[in-house]
Amino acid sequence: MSRKMDKDLLTHLINGVNAMATEEIKIMEVCGTHTQMIAKFGLRTLLTPKIKLLSGPGCPVCVTEEKYIDWVIEILNKYNVTVATFGDLMRVRGGRGSLLEEKGKGKNVRVIYSPLDLIEMAEKNRGKQIVFLGVGFETTAPIIALAIKTASVKGIDNLYFLTSIKLMAPILHYILQEANHQIHGFICPGHVATIKGSDYFKFINREYHIPAAVCGFEAIDIVAGVYYLVKQIVQRKEEAFANLYKRCVSPQGNRTANVLIEEVFNIVDGEWRGIGNIENSSLQIKEKYARFDARKAFVVENQQVKVSMGCDCKDILLGKKTPKECKLFKDRCNPMGPLGPCMVSTEGACAIAYRYGEEV
Amino acid sequence: MNDKVMLRHGDGGKHTSLLIKDIFYKHFHNDMLVNSLDASVFDGNHGRLAFTTDSFVVKPLVFPGGNIGKLAVCGTINDLVTAGAKPLYLSCGFIIEEGFDMELLEKIAVSMRETCRRTGVKIITGDTKVVEKGAVDGVFINTSGIGGLQANYQSKSIQEGDQIIITGGIGEHGTTIAVERYGIKVEGNIKSDCRPLNHVLEKLNPYIGSIKLMKDPTRGGLATALNEILEVSGRGIQLLEKVIPIAGEVKSINELLGLDPLYHACEGRMIIVVDTEKAKEVLGDIRRCEGCEDAAIIGSFLSAGLPSKVVMETVIGGRRIVGPLEGDMLPRIC
Structure with missing residues (x-):
């Protein structure tokens, strides 16, 4: 599509949304990348204030439990290991500090981008034990599974995975089962849908009678999603569901990726930072691959650490509050000194609201 | 010559003198350097001078488009250029880790020589220290520089409507470093924009009375530099996203990594604030400079009553x- 046509269509859709929305409409975008793109495009400044775009729990760093960071620090202190991690975990604080602080103290912490680089890293450093922090959603699960499987096939014995992989469907059920959630429509996460398929999200309207759409990440994708949802909401078509990201998402998703996930992981209960325990919401390495599971290879204290950040991240993750409604926002909690998880990652709702400023 | 830098190369004795002769004098050769003892003495012209210093600790030491040596020379040259000064003389101090590869040290010196040769700048004094393994990471370089002010340039108070020019595509250095640092396997020709900008200053000579301010957007990138200019000017800035030059590959790599080109360091770009009447002419001349073909007017200053913020009209x-920029940019998970 040409840029001119794109621009015309955008204007048409935005005008359409603004004309249709006569009452307040709350739409949750679940994925952190969507939250970031919405802010980056300044989309809120083009839409009527009647449209409220709320950020959901789809930023992996934001929902990684405090305990997890403490485990990593404990492993770093007790054992002579190299920790390899995705970049945005570096600043997250547990009860005992952050990985960035540990690196400053001389601990071996390396930022990597692809889990597949781990294999090469492990092969090159045979005498060194490497612990990879496998965090994310269904999106990163297949590549982590592939790294574990490859390590197994190659007989690599110095690589371990400390996983905290969360599942999207259970947290959405949790939000939707809250009696006072007030969400009128969902923009489903495009990346997760690429792996799991658009059908994975159909329960949103089948069980809860709320319109939902799977969207991509270009401006036109997001605006088209908002237009579609507002139209269904205004016309009270509660059963409406659309896959607007067909160029990447099929109804059943990526079969190979899902086979990999099933081969390597079991589904177990999971702890969500700021929210608590949610049944069947997390992936754990299967017994068959247990020798790669850092939780089994390294002894860590499994005590419950309660860290209260005193912020409203829970309500923000669940769509009940916006970042600016939190009393700590900006002055006491900011990207240089984040208190709550939503301020840590570049995809966290608070960090985005801080950086891009919602209203100009 | 040894193939590794040893502690004895820093003892101040024979080996130090060999290292200096075999690498630094050989490549930075000029009478002022070779004939000087502890300091270089030179004739001053009687005009105004600019003096600056900067230390370089980049990792990796060698990256597509340059290395720490080229960066150390360009960085100081460009700091002089943004002050409106023609760069004349540099000092350079090396702090080298024991065991450092001698061939790499020479490669670094060669690229410093080449950058000096292209710009007519001389390194006229220097210092070398070798420290124990682990005390520094490879090599750190400090350069200081002196330049003579061109046409008595001085920065001026910024007015409503003053235009903001960027001399080329942004984020290329920072993106290149991120690709190297995180081991991203990308096929393409992404390389650092690291280059000296003295030729741009020469082109600006006829317009010097209309140039309000110059700044190189290094650490923290274009966004941070504009916020610093805003502090000085006390006026808000209106930016237009669609005209900010960003190479396609820079855009894609940053989308992949979840990083923002507006915050990546540029090492061969300059922000120039120009009186609105001359802006188009200045832009035309800058575009004729090598490496500045993509220069653009990316925004302007607002009236004093409006909020003092950088506001961007998005695509x-x-x-x-x-x-x-607040805190380092780190690549995201997915």
Whole structure:
């Protein structure tokens, strides 16, 4: 599509949304990348204030439990290991500090981008034990599974995975089962849908009678999603569901990726930072691959650490509050000194609201 | 010559003198350097001078488009250029880790020589220290520089409507470093924009009375530099996202990594604030400079009554605030 046509269509859709929305409409975008793109495009400044775009729990760093960071620090202190991690975990604080602080103290912490680089890293450093922090959603699960499987096939014995992989469907059920959630429509996460398929999200309207759409990440994708949802909401078509990201998402998703996930992981209960325990919401390495599971290879204290950040991240993750409604926002909690998880990652709702400023 | 730098190369004795002769004098050769003892003495012209210093600790030491040596020379030259000065003389101090590869040290010196040769700048004094393994990471370089002010340039008070020019595509250095640092396997020709900017200053000579301010957007990138200019000017800035030059590969790599080109360091770009009447002419001349073909007017200053913020009209016509960098950018998970 040409840029001119794109621009015309955008204007048409935005005008359409603004004309249709006569009452307040709350739409949750679940994925952190969507939250970031919405802010980056300044989309809120083009839409009527009647449209409220709320950020959901789809930023992996934001929902990684405090305990997890403490485990990593404990492993770093007790054992002579190299920790390899995705970049945005570096600043997250547990009860005992952050990985960035540990690196400053001389601990071996390396930022990597692809889990597949781990294999090469492990092969090159045979005498060194490497612990990879496998965090994310269904999106990163297949590549982590592939790294574990490859390590197994190659007989690599110095690589371990400390996983905290969360599942999207259970947290959405949790939000939707809250009696006072007030969400009128969902923009489903495009990346997760690429792996799991658009059908994975159909329960949103089948069980809860709320319109939902799977969207991509270009401006036109997001605006088209908002237009579609507002139209269904205004016309009270509660059963409406659309896959607007067909160029990447099929109804059943990526079969190979899902086979990999099933081969390597079991589904177990999971702890969500700021929210608590949610049944069947997390992936754990299967017994068959247990020798790669850092939780089994390294002894860590499994005590419950309660860290209260005193912020409203829970309500923000669940769509009940916006970042600016939190009393700590900006002055006491900011990207240089984040208190709550939503301020840590570049995809966290608070960090985005801080950086891009919602209203100009 | 040894193939590794040893502690004895820093003892101040024979080996130090060999290292200096075999690498630094050989490549930085000029009478002022070779004939000087502890300091270089030179004739001053009687005009105004600019003096600056900067230390370089980049990792990796060698990256596509340059290395720490080229960066150390360009960085100081460009700091002089943004002050409106023609760069004349540099000092350079090396702090080298024991065991450092001698061939790499020479490679670094060669690229410093080449950059000096292209710009007519001389390294006229220097210092070398070798420290124990682990005390520094490879090599750190400090350069200081002196330049003579061109046409008595001085920065001026910024007015409503003054235009903001960027001399080329942004984020290329920072993106290149991120690709190297995180081991991203990308096929393409992404390389650092690291280059000296003295030729741009020469082109600006006829317009010097209309140039309000110059700044190189290094650490923290374009966004941070504009916020610093905003502090000085006390006026808000209106940016237009769609005209900010960003190479396609820079855009894609940053989308992949979840990083923002507005915050990546540039090492061969300059922000120039120009009186609105001369802006188009200045832009035309800058575009004729080598490496500045993509220069563009990317925004302007607002009236004093409006909020003192950098506000950007986004590609879709929305608005958002562009704040300074706070904390390092780190690549995201997915």
